[in-house]
Structures are given as structure tokens and as C-alpha cells.
Amino acid sequence: MVFERYSYDARRVVVEAKHEAQRRNWAEILPAHLLYAIIDDTHGLAGRLLAMSSSPRIRGELDSGVLPARTGAPRDEHVPFAASTRQVIEATTAAADELRHANISSLHLLLGLLQDTGVVGELLARHGIAREQVLRGFMLVGEVLRDLPLHSSVTQALRAAAPTGPPVGTRELLVALMRADNAGEWHRIWLHCGNDEAVAAMPFQDPEQGPGGAAAGLWESIPLTSACVTALEVAARLAKRYDMWPLPPGLLALGLVADDTCGASRALGQGLGRLELIDLLQRAILGTTLSGLRTALPQILDEVNRERADVPREDEQPQSPAPTPPAPPGPAAVPTGTPGGPVSAWFPACPRHQTGDMVRLVSSVYDEGTARTESFGPVAGSAGGHVFIGAARQVGGIQTALAKRLSPRPTLQPSPGVPVLMACLIGIVGGIIAAGLYASGSSTEHPSATRAAALGFLAVMAIPVVALLAVASKIGSRLARVESGMATAMPMWLAAWYCGRCDGVFFPPGEYPEGVIPDTLMPTAVFQQAVWRAGGFTSEGDPVK
Secondary structure, three states, X not given: OOOOOEOHHHHHHHHHHHHHHHHOOOOOEOHHHHHHHHHHOOOOHHHHHHHOOOHHHHHHHHHHHHOOOOOOOOOOOOOOEOHHHHHHHHHHHHHHHHOOOOOEOHHHHHHHHHOOOOHHHHHHHHOOOOHHHHHHHHHHOOEOOOOOOEOHHHHHHHHHHHHHOOOXXXXXXXXXXXXXXXXXXXXXXXXXXOOHHHHHHOOOOOOOOOOOOOOOEEEOOEEEOHHHHHHHHHHHHHHHHHOOOXXXXXXXXXHHOOOOOOHHHHHHOOOOOHHHHHHHHHHHHHOOOOOOHHHHHHHHHHHHHHHHOOOOOOOOOOOOOOOOOOOOOOHHHOOOOOOOXXXXXXXXXXXXXXXXXXXXXXXXXXXXXXXXXXXXXEEEEEEOOEEEEEEEEEEEEEEOHHHHHHOOOOOOOOOOHHHHHHHHHHHHHHHHHHHHHHHHHHHOOOHXXXXXXXXXXXXXXXXXHHHHHHHHHHHHHHHHHHHHHHHHHHHHHHOOEEEOOOOEEXXXXXXXXXXXXXXXXXXXXXXXXXXXXXXXXXXXXXXXO
């Protein structure tokens, strides 16, 4: 028997019914085993419906009178369906066809059990479980955050995301949350990935948001993608784990980035490593750091995914693996142009998770995390009892922490022009003073002594001038060596790829300096040291003398 139309929760019920029959040493799977599995499946649709009525009493009657354990060891061999169970399964399919439902859920199985003419049908009727009640249960299919207290900003964001078009994805919900949450310091997030308008314009969508994508769940009749449903479920479980009610915007933001393949996570992960992003969301949006979150978040995501994943069909033979898709072009296709230049149409696979998702050129990540700032505005002040008004211009730059860790160029000392300028100023001031002393010598009683003092003062002033010129020469020499080293380090730096999912760097196959192993993920700090060594810099970034 093949259950091709069965959803993940319906397949889970069938598998658990088989295990229940084996544990109780029954030779066949009875309708009662199906009902027992439905009651035990508290995350399933039918199990949730029965939990709101009289499932404990029904289970008690099943244990005491309908399904007592038989003597003997549990069965290991295959247990077939009883004739009455096959009739229930046929009635289940007929109920789904009557309702014009393409997929069969555990609610359809419950409709089939209601038509059982034996003990199970009588048991359900005796406890008031009727067809109309099950039909109303279909209205609850896929609902998330039901009956949970939500922060007003979370509610506002969910409702504001609805007009973007069905189904709502994680990126759309993220943008709506940015605009609804006035308390969070979102500007600290925007420093790395851009403001809400920039995030809204990013081309990142959830995996199932392609053409013809269907909704996987609902919130107040608002259709949601599967990734969005997962994100909301993760946020709800975080709230329960850390006892934070009503569910705050910060936990929703963490839920939206829990899965690094969804649109929201990819949008926010453009300028930050994964752990940096999680830490920043806690500080800037949640307002606190949760103990053990780095471990709890992937565990909760894995738990939610397991519950939402399809249960393997145990009545089918294993299928042969799908043919392996053709590999992408070889390393020759790796772009080695200037930073920010065109990127090839394919991305090499990360050595750790073996996909090209969130893999980008190091040069692109560095450029997006580096920005030049320029400000111009009026200034006012007073000097010598006079008030003045003028204008000032200030030029600077900002850089994300990730860009600093990926920088190929060591942090340089100030320009040699600074000590040269100071030397000139000291020399000019000292020369003027010495010239004045020398000229005044003719009007004094001891002109020779005065002129000698002037020449001595000029000699003393020459000492800091010479020292500053020496410092300028040293800085200039260092800059020259750095620029010379950059010519060697840049080709290696331009060939590197950064994985935002793993916060690491790797090189495609090719020839690299000693110590660099291609197709091996390395931390960003190790990568930076390798680039600096290739350029002839020390571990502190100083050129080798």
C-alpha cells in the first residue's frame, strides 16, 4: 500500500500505529492502533483537535479494554493491516476526495475512523467526536502562534506584511518588523546590511517562494511560506524556553535568522558572520543576551524541522538515489578581477556544508562592509570676544567588523606628511625666533654672546626637526614596502571565497603560497594571516625588514 497523498503527520500516524501493534504483540494493525497513534501525536492536526476534547479518557479506554498488551516478546517482523483498518484507509481517501483535498492529513484519518463500524467508531461517538467537529478542525490547519501572547510590534508586523502578496516570506516579515519596532536599535543592524528599504530591495526569497509557490501555514488567515512558519514556531519555542512573554520583536528576529537558507537570514547575513549577527540581534533588538542561545537556537530549529519533515514511507521499497547533477565549471571560472567587479554566475561549494548558498567572493564582502563618509555643516564659535559663523567639512570612513577581519591591507601608521609638516612648523618658528635674537644682538652690550645664543637656540631646534624628518622617512619606507607587498598579496586575496553560513574562508583548487590548502575552510583570522604572509608582512601587519 502506497501513501503518496499522505502528509507528514498522516504518515507519522501510520508508522506509529505499526510500532504500537508491534510493542503490544498484535498480529495485525487495528483501527484502534491508528487512533492511539493520533492521540499520542500531540503535534499533529488530529492529535491537537482531540487534545481539546476528551483524548485522556479515550486513551484510558484504549489501554484498559480495547488494546491490552498480549503475552510474548514484541514483534520484529512486518505487521499487516487488518481488514477493518483497510476499510478505514479507504474511507479516509474517500473523505479527502469528497472534500477535494489533494493531500491526506491525520484529520482525514480521523474522518475515516469515525466511519468504523467496530469498537473505535463506537468509542469516538460515545465521547462526542463527530464529523462536524473534525471538519471545523480543518480551519486550524497550519495556524501558527495561535492563542499565544504577542508583543504589539510583532502583531503589527505580521499584519503589515500581509499586503506584500501571498504567501508572506521571512524577508517581507523582517522588513515589516523593522518598520513596526520603534524600540529596537535597528540602525545598528542597518550599518551592516542597509536600512529597511535596502533589505526590501534585496533579491533574497525563501526557497519555496518561486513561481506557483503555495502557502504552508496561516496566521489570522494570512498565508505564510514554510520558512516563515518555521521561523514563527522557533520564535514561540524560544519565548517558552526563556519565559519571555508577550513574544518580543527580538525573539521574532532571532527566529527569522535561525535557518540560514531563508530570505531574511540571507539578507541580514550580507555584512556579518552568523554568530556576529545572532549576538548583535540580541544586543540591539532583544536588549539582552540569552544564556546558551548559540546552542539552543540550532537545536530548536532542528526539532521544528524534524516535526515538519515527511516521515519515510515504511511500506515502500527504498528508491534509488537521484542522479548527481553536473558539477559547476572548474576553478578557471573563478573571477579574479578587481574588487567589486562582476561575479561569475556560479558559486563554489563550501567545503563544510557542500552547497554554494551564502558563498561570496571575499572582495565583494569586504567592499560592501567598507564605506566612505563625508559630512558638511555650519559651525559657530567665539574668539577674542568676537562671535563667528562658518562651515566645516569632515571626511572619514566606517567599516564593519567582518570587513576588518577580511582586510588584505594591515592598519597603517599616519601619513609621513604629518611629521614633515610638524618639522616644518618647528623649523620656521625656531628660525624666526633665532633670527630675531641674532638681529637684536647689535643693540645689546654683549652682541657676540647674544648672537652665539641665537645660533645655539637654532641648533637645539634643529634636533626635533631632524628627528621628525627621520620618523617621516621611516613611515614612508614602511608604506612603500606595504604597497610592494600588496602587489603580491592581492592575487591571493581576490581568489578567496567567504561562506556567511560558516563564517569561514576557502580557496578553490589552484596554486597558492605554502601553508594554504585549497578546498579547506579556515577562520577569517587565519585567512588574514595567510594573506599578510604572502605580502611579506609579520603577524602584526608590519612589513618584514
